[in-house]
Amino acid sequence: MGGRLTPIRGEITEIVGGLSSGRTSHLLACLGEAVGRGETAALVDTEEIFDPASAAEAGIDLRRLLWVRCGGNREVALRAADMLVRCPGFALVALDLGERVPRLPTTMAFRLKFAVRRTDVALLIVGRRRLTGSSAALAVETLREGIEWARPGPAPTRLARVRTTTRVLRALRGAPGQEPSSWWCA
């Protein structure tokens, strides 16, 4: 991965981690990569946390991004993601479940798995903890390693960079392990 995560087409990828660990930055990077290729992506946003300004600054063409806001309703978010992964043509469907990840029945996880295989969509799930168990082809945990401040004067005026690393929790291809760190610019 080289510090950057690439969701697998036709599989489920999960990113888990605590607040400020870099999971949302990974999510933005994945969306940017898909949209940058001229493909179409969708974001199911359970808690409406998506910041369009951050995305635009990251170079994401927002016109190719379908943003679905679920008002904090996790059941609705899961149903919306289920609908989107059954629509062929999306390169990436991202599901941000936020801090309170619901329990997902195994049957539902398998439904998602077979749906993404059929439509060849990459499903990326972001949350505090893992959701789909063995149905995910790749699961990583994000960890923060350091912070840098912008300091033109004696006192810092802005957050400059955050360094994170990823730990592979589950990978159908390759062995779990630690990945190199990456810097994220604020």
Added chain:
Amino acid sequence: MVVRVSRFACVLVEHFDAAAIERCEPALRERPLAVLNPRVDRPVDRASTPRTSTARVMTTVEANAAAREHGVRPGMTETEARARCPMLLTRPWVEEYVASARHALLEAALAVSPRVEDGGAGTAYLDTAGLERLIGDAAAIGRRLMHQVRAIGLIPRIGLAASRTAARMAAVNGPGAVTIIPPGRERATLAKAAITTLDLAPDVAATLGRWGVRTLGELAALPREGLAARLGPTGLRAHDLALGLDRDPFRAWTPPPFWEEAQGLEWEIDSLGVLAGVLETVLERLCRRLTGVSLVADSLEVRLGLASGGHHARDVALAYPMSEIKPMLTLAVLDLEAHPPPAAVTRVTISAHPIRPPAGQGGLWQPPAPAPRDLVTVLARLAALVGAGNLGSPLLVDSHRSDAFTMLAFSPPSDPAQSIQPRHDTAPSGPRLALRRIRPARRVEVETIGERPTRVEARLVVASAGPWRASGEWWDVQAWARDEWDVVLGDGAICRIARDRLAGHWYLDGFYD
């Protein structure tokens, strides 16, 4: 030797009013069916009462072939028709059914020839000159016509001849479903046909009857000058028709701008699930008409007749021109779910605006995108799930105000070259750190030393950077001014808080993640 082919075709659907209803209810096709006029006032003379009163009598307007085998004929009262055929099924005469079937027949004919004439309900004439190079001989044209008309749910009889009259006579009297009169054989072929098939004016028909003229051959044999002297222009026209000659100009039919299909209901529907079944039936007929002539609909209107007497009309937006039943049905049902009719439904009418399908082809190296048909369906379903306002593409507003954006309908550009490149002034040197927004920004209690925050909601601030001052719209009533701080809390979370300088309150904008 050059063989001259027939130039006109006549498509005739017998017992058309009944056929129009059978088209809507195909299960009735094999059963005796009579179409009744719903309200006929007939004077009734009562011997016991001196004055004349009126009574509403249901009379038969049309009967299908199965009913006619039992002796049911147009003009009979319902009682008389039922006495002749106890198994008789009846339906009221509905103008919309007949109009839809009539237009469908003409549109089906239009799929074969660009010049079509409306010959009345159940009759269409086609100018087939030149079609032999496209389709083949007269028999091939007849087969093509038969296929097109059967596709819309009607069973025609077809005649091909050198004139419209001869073609119509061939369709009416021909031995098979498709009858072709060879060139030059019109008079001989028509000679045995009964004169009643000409639909002459009653006085002319009565006069000819008194003369003992029973067949077209006998009429054609009469001296033309004598007919002109005795019957005038109507007599000459009858003579021309008997000879198989057309004197009337060909009046080409132009399809209407909106195509309509309707379905009356025997019972009231107050459930959307049941209504969806009716909508599917009506859409199926409409889409069959569209696909028959290679057209698509770019707008759809659903009109529901209500039991209360009113109407409930909905314009269903189609994201792209289509002729597929499934996405149309999904969109119509989702729209009616969002805007249900106020009363039970007794009639369903759907009209579509037909256009030619826009030609388009994706590039060879263009990445795959959701098919418009799939995309419009999933967007409609998502809109029903989360609300239309919570769905779309964000568009940044030209403002420095925090979290300023608006939502647009999702419509990704078809050309990948149209992708917006990152702005050079804002594009970072590395991957971008994301902010997890809290919407709306949550008001928090912040302890400070000087300006610098030390605790946020009683959580210790271990590091902070700021203030990052911003303000705007000071010239307006919605002026804003804020100091932003990036702080690291004791539990490791990095958040952005902001102090509203006008109100003096602190807000939590979100977490860097």
